[in-house]
Amino acid sequence: MRNIMVYLFALSLAACHFRVDRKQLSHIRQLPGFRIISVDSTQCINTENIANGHPTIFFYFDPDCTHCQRLTKELLQHITQLRDTKLYWVTNGDEELLKRFYKFYHLDTMRNIMVGKDYEYSFYRTYLPPAVPYMAIYNDRKNLVKIYKGEIDVNSIVEAVRE
Amino acid sequence: MNQRSTILTLFPGLHKNFPANYPEKGPSLFVQFIIKEKAYKMYGYFIPIVLAAQFILFKILYPFPDLLPESYNYIDTASQHLAANVWPVGYGKFLWLTHCVSHSDTFLIAIQYFSLEAALVYLFYTILYLYRPGHMARNILFVLLFVNPLFLYLSNCILPDAIFATLSIVFIVQFCWMFHRPAISQVVIQGLIIGLAFTISFAAIFFPLVSVSGILLLKRKPMTSSIGWITGTILIIFFSLYTIQKTKESTGSAQFSVLGSWQLANNALYMYGHAKVDTDRLPKETRILDRTTKQFFEDIPPVQRDLTSFAGAFFLIVPYSPLKVFMDRQYKEEAPKQFEAWGKVAPIYAAYGKALIRQNPGAFIKYFLGPNIKNYFLPPLEKFEIYNLNYNDVPTIVQDWFDYITPDIAVISATFQGRLFYPYRFIFLALNVYFWGCLTWFLFTGKLKQMRPDLRRALILGSCFLILHFGFNVTAAPVVLRSQVVPMILLPAFCLLLRHSKTVYA
Numbered sequence A: 001m002r003n004i005m006v007y008l009f010a011l012s013l014a015a016c017h018f019r020v021d022r023k024q025l026s027h028i029r030q031l032p033g034f035r036i037i038s039v040d041s042t043q044c045i046n047t048e049n050i051a052n053g054h055p056t057i058f059f060y061f062d063p064d065c066t067h068c069q070r071l072t073k074e075l076l077q078h079i080t081q082l083r084d085t086k087l088y089w090v091t092n093g094d095e096e097l098l099k100r101f102y103k104f105y106h107l108d109t110m111r112n113i114m115v116g117k118d119y120e121y122s123f124y125r126t127y128l129p130p131a132v133p134y135m136a137i138y139n140d141r142k143n144l145v146k147i148y149k150g151e152i153d154v155n156s157i158v159e160a161v162r163e
Numbered sequence B: 001m002n003q004r005s006t007i008l009t010l011f012p013g014l015h016k017n018f019p020a021n022y023p024e025k026g027p028s029l030f031v032q033f034i035i036k037e038k039a040y041k042m043y044g045y046f047i048p049i050v051l052a053a054q055f056i057l058f059k060i061l062y063p064f065p066d067l068l069p070e071s072y073n074y075i076d077t078a079s080q081h082l083a084a085n086v087w088p089v090g091y092g093k094f095l096w097l098t099h100c101v102s103h104s105d106t107f108l109i110a111i112q113y114f115s116l117e118a119a120l121v122y123l124f125y126t127i128l129y130l131y132r133p134g135h136m137a138r139n140i141l142f143v144l145l146f147v148n149p150l151f152l153y154l155s156n157c158i159l160p161d162a163i164f165a166t167l168s169i170v171f172i173v174q175f176c177w178m179f180h181r182p183a184i185s186q187v188v189i190q191g192l193i194i195g196l197a198f199t200i201s202f203a204a205i206f207f208p209l210v211s212v213s214g215i216l217l218l219k220r221k222p223m224t225s226s227i228g229w230i231t232g233t234i235l236i237i238f239f240s241l242y243t244i245q246k247t248k249e250s251t252g253s254a255q256f257s258v259l260g261s262w263q264l265a266n267n268a269l270y271m272y273g274h275a276k277v278d279t280d281r282l283p284k285e286t287r288i289l290d291r292t293t294k295q296f297f298e299d300i301p302p303v304q305r306d307l308t309s310f311a312g313a314f315f316l317i318v319p320y321s322p323l324k325v326f327m328d329r330q331y332k333e334e335a336p337k338q339f340e341a342w343g344k345v346a347p348i349y350a351a352y353g354k355a356l357i358r359q360n361p362g363a364f365i366k367y368f369l370g371p372n373i374k375n376y377f378l379p380p381l382e383k384f385e386i387y388n389l390n391y392n393d394v395p396t397i398v399q400d401w402f403d404y405i406t407p408d409i410a411v412i413s414a415t416f417q418g419r420l421f422y423p424y425r426f427i428f429l430a431l432n433v434y435f436w437g438c439l440t441w442f443l444f445t446g447k448l449k450q451m452r453p454d455l456r457r458a459l460i461l462g463s464c465f466l467i468l469h470f471g472f473n474v475t476a477a478p479v480v481l482r483s484q485v486v487p488m489i490l491l492p493a494f495c496l497l498l499r500h501s502k503t504v505y506a
Helices: A002-028 A066-077 A095-104 A122-127 A154-162 B003-010 B012-016 B029-036 B038-061 B069-080 B090-101 B105-131 B135-146 B149-155 B161-180 B184-200 B202-218 B222-251 B258-269 B284-299 B322-330 B335-359 B361-377 B396-401 B416-444 B453-476 B481-500
Strands: A035-038 A044-046 A056-061 A086-091 A113-117 A134-138 A144-149
Touching: A002 A122, A002 A144, A056 A066, A056 A122, A066 A154, A095 A113, A134 A154, A144 A154, A144 B396, A154 B396, B029 B038, B029 B105, B038 B105, B038 B135, B038 B149, B069 B090, B069 B396, B090 B105, B090 B184, B105 B135, B105 B149, B105 B161, B105 B453, B105 B481, B135 B481, B149 B161, B149 B416, B149 B481, B161 B184, B161 B202, B161 B453, B161 B481, B184 B202, B184 B222, B202 B222, B202 B453, B222 B335, B258 B322, B258 B335, B258 B361, B258 B453, B284 B322, B284 B335, B322 B335, B335 B361, B361 B416, B361 B453, B416 B481, B453 B481
Parallel strands: A056 A086, A086 A113
Antiparallel strands: A035 A044, A035 A113, A056 A134, A134 A144
């Protein structure tokens, strides 16, 4: 009987162990509040003020990262499929490189794209991305649909937005 | 026409052995036996409870499935609706079917686990009904089949092994019934199983041979008994032709198995470092590949080319293997077109593998077959050694397929399974020694002849299956523990019957 009790206790500990990940996820299941500032520092966005009605993508990147550059290029090629989606390019990278990145991909001309700096590291602290590229996709009711890590197929992003 | 007269019309030779109390209508004797027989009734209560409890506990500890790079290929087949891929497409279609019902990984794992256990229940009751083993043997068999973690871990993998084992078990059990009381349904089921199993794994290529040995043992109405064999062979031919056509459409060359060609070259390369290769006698199209191979053996330090790692599949797995390097140089393709790249080089690899083996048959036997025979009897743990190759996340294709929000996965311990299954290697060796030792003893003392005919035939058929399984695995495939699951079920079952059955002799 005593052995059974010890076994059950170990099992419940194991069950708690798996809850840890879910707990972290619970913070971001509904779009959390964090602030980003636009490249030219004229606009500050608080995600709490983002209205419902459109899916939202947060693409955490580094302007110097080749995977991020490739993914950006592919996303822009599929931009018509994402025309009803709000896309936020978020970075903690170098400001000069960011400006060049912004100009090079003509991101200033895209109506539904905003490129910004995570100036308070609030995005980073909320999501703890292990590496770039990192992507958080929310649906039109601001519920988390997907977290993608690393370079991925754009079709997966398009599919996730449609969910 | 009732059950009794149908059977007797098909197999008139049965009149002598046919039980007088065979029911004209209603549940068969077998079903009545399961439900009513006092000594065996308890198992009917225990089995569902034990299986459900184990599955729930296991899924608490292992909430996510276990994967290999091969698994991504199956999911790719399923998600892209591919008609041909590196591995047979049958399991991919099975994944797609379950996906149509539910995207849940637990649902898929449950289907795999309970299908396998259902086949084992069928085997268990068949043994109990047909051969009446003693109390001790029954209980040992119960533990081996229903309290064995091997089946949980196997079913938790996104690999075709659990489904293939299910089909293999039903295939064997059908023969046990045929030897006892043949019926047309058994031969038809057999044929379908052969065809189905072949779409899931090319290892089923030897099933028609097992079927032929079964027909020869049956010695009754060869035409009727051959229906299964004929159906199975037709299905195999049909699926092979279909695969060849679809592979041609994707890769440009008509091939039956892209993986088979890679495997052949991989097998031959095991002896390359020890053999003299006459480049002039190699086919022209393989000479660039041969230069790449030479470069590999010259440039890669021995510590990085330990051929004993990766259980007979070293050159298929390591990214710097000459087969991978040659493919990348010739057909630098991105991942979605991986099959095309694999397929384009496959004819060259098949020709290269054959030429190398023809030039050095002795070295091939010594450096590939020899170690593979050792691997057969002491199978490497491979998939069972570590969970998800010790990664704590999954690729996007898996994340999307199972609708995971994040690619992160968790498990109680990635390494525990390695410790758990380590003794299985030695148990498998011991079972082989015991079974073949017993069989030889029975053969030479004449006891095999005195044995009940149906049990003797089942034993001979099981032995044929094991020998052909050995032949296929040693010569054509990497031998690992997960490919030994069916022998791991059959061997203890037969050992127990030989040792503990009350009705071994006629």
